[in-house]
Amino acid sequence: MKADHIPAPAVKRLSLYLRELENLQRGGRTTVSSRRLGDALGLTDAQVRKDLAYFGQFGHPGIGYDITELSTEIRRILGTDRTWNILLVGAGNLGTALAAYRGFSKRGFHLVAVFDSDPRKIGRPVPSVESITIQPLGEIAKTVKQYDVRLAIISVPAEAAQQVADLLVEAGVRGVLNFAPTALTVPSEIAVSAVDMAVQLEQLSFQLGMMQRLPARSG
Amino acid sequence: MKADHIPAPAVKRLSLYLRELENLQRGGRTTVSSRRLGDALGLTDAQVRKDLAYFGQFGHPGIGYDITELSTEIRRILGTDRTWNILLVGAGNLGTALAAYRGFSKRGFHLVAVFDSDPRKIGRPVPSVESITIQPLGEIAKTVKQYDVRLAIISVPAEAAQQVADLLVEAGVRGVLNFAPTALTVPSEIAVSAVDMAVQLEQLSFQLGMMQRLPARSG
Numbered sequence: 001m002k003a004d005h006i007p008a009p010a011v012k013r014l015s016l017y018l019r020e021l022e023n024l025q026r027g028g029r030t031t032v033s034s035r036r037l038g039d040a041l042g043l044t045d046a047q048v049r050k051d052l053a054y055f056g057q058f059g060h061p062g063i064g065y066d067i068t069e070l071s072t073e074i075r076r077i078l079g080t081d082r083t084w085n086i087l088l089v090g091a092g093n094l095g096t097a098l099a100a101y102r103g104f105s106k107r108g109f110h111l112v113a114v115f116d117s118d119p120r121k122i123g124r125p126v127p128s129v130e131s132i133t134i135q136p137l138g139e140i141a142k143t144v145k146q147y148d149v150r151l152a153i154i155s156v157p158a159e160a161a162q163q164v165a166d167l168l169v170e171a172g173v174r175g176v177l178n179f180a181p182t183a184l185t186v187p188s189e190i191a192v193s194a195v196d197m198a199v200q201l202e203q204l205s206f207q208l209g210m211m212q213r214l215p216a217r218s219g
Numbered sequence: 220m221k222a223d224h225i226p227a228p229a230v231k232r233l234s235l236y237l238r239e240l241e242n243l244q245r246g247g248r249t250t251v252s253s254r255r256l257g258d259a260l261g262l263t264d265a266q267v268r269k270d271l272a273y274f275g276q277f278g279h280p281g282i283g284y285d286i287t288e289l290s291t292e293i294r295r296i297l298g299t300d301r302t303w304n305i306l307l308v309g310a311g312n313l314g315t316a317l318a319a320y321r322g323f324s325k326r327g328f329h330l331v332a333v334f335d336s337d338p339r340k341i342g343r344p345v346p347s348v349e350s351i352t353i354q355p356l357g358e359i360a361k362t363v364k365q366y367d368v369r370l371a372i373i374s375v376p377a378e379a380a381q382q383v384a385d386l387l388v389e390a391g392v393r394g395v396l397n398f399a400p401t402a403l404t405v406p407s408e409i410a411v412s413a414v415d416m417a418v419q420l421e422q423l424s425f426q427l428g429m430m431q432r433l434p435a436r437s438g
Binding site for chain 1: 227228230231233234235237238242259296297298299303305311312313315316317319320321322323325326328346347369370393394395396400402408410412414415416417418419420421422423424425426427428430
């Protein structure tokens, strides 16, 4: 498996395949065809087979994919067959919501600490996660070391985000999920993923416009 | 411009080009080359030209793109050259954060109403946006009509999301941004975009694993 040859959209679809496999498993199924997996996600069976072929040989002729086996493999490829300790900087509304987001721990991401620069927040519990006390930014380096934290979430205002990113990188964090509405400059060996929620609304707005321009489908 | 022929990633990149154009404009620039626009986003100049060519002929030989002109065109293509009234269902932590998210209004998405099923919340102001009073779900249809709402955000628990989606579609909403961690079933003419924040962490986890497996780059 060579990272250079795998398109980013294929990696993204791995996450979607995993979710669909888990849905099927909850529904009591043990195997699935590439066609059925594709149908659930609006993809052709050829696309499903092509995506998975980047990572190995998973199907069984005449049977399809073994759901447990493929789920295990995808988790291993994504690196979520282990637990990652994560930290979060910025205990505002969004940070508080993210700290309580159960989807993270369900996927193996364990939130160990929350930081903020506001002296009125420091020393208090996170409103949504009472077991975590908000710490000052000066404690980031110690926490990263203590819990071997590689991934961090930034949910601070735009103007504070670069400084926080610098602190995180210096402390040894290797990947940053950025909710601040600004681009971050980090060394090339640091992975950054930016979440801009307005982008998603723009995409919907585009789709609505397209539907209006296109004639209604027949059949 | 035919929707069938435009790959979704190209549409997504339109949003990113627009953000970069706005950054450049704030920096005082009036024109930009496809190379510089690509560099800022980690794309080749050929990719930038190819993406934009789906939508029209925007560049000027020897000059590049006029930033104001291209920004205006992209907003028109995305449908954000107008204001969209949006509503939000689910006034929990995430809903409260989203209601206060300034990125939406900056992009032309104007939040007109917030709904929740919890009788303790109904009639109270949204904690983060005091000017909006939380309404019961039964008021959705009236609000959609009154404010001509086409887009809605769902931030309710997974088990309530489908029922809320049904209510929204019945009321006339055409696009849904779904933050609930579950897949929604809607008629084919309704646009749905799902936000699963754990997916982004999975992608970072994958990138970190790749970096460890690959030899360090020389040069």
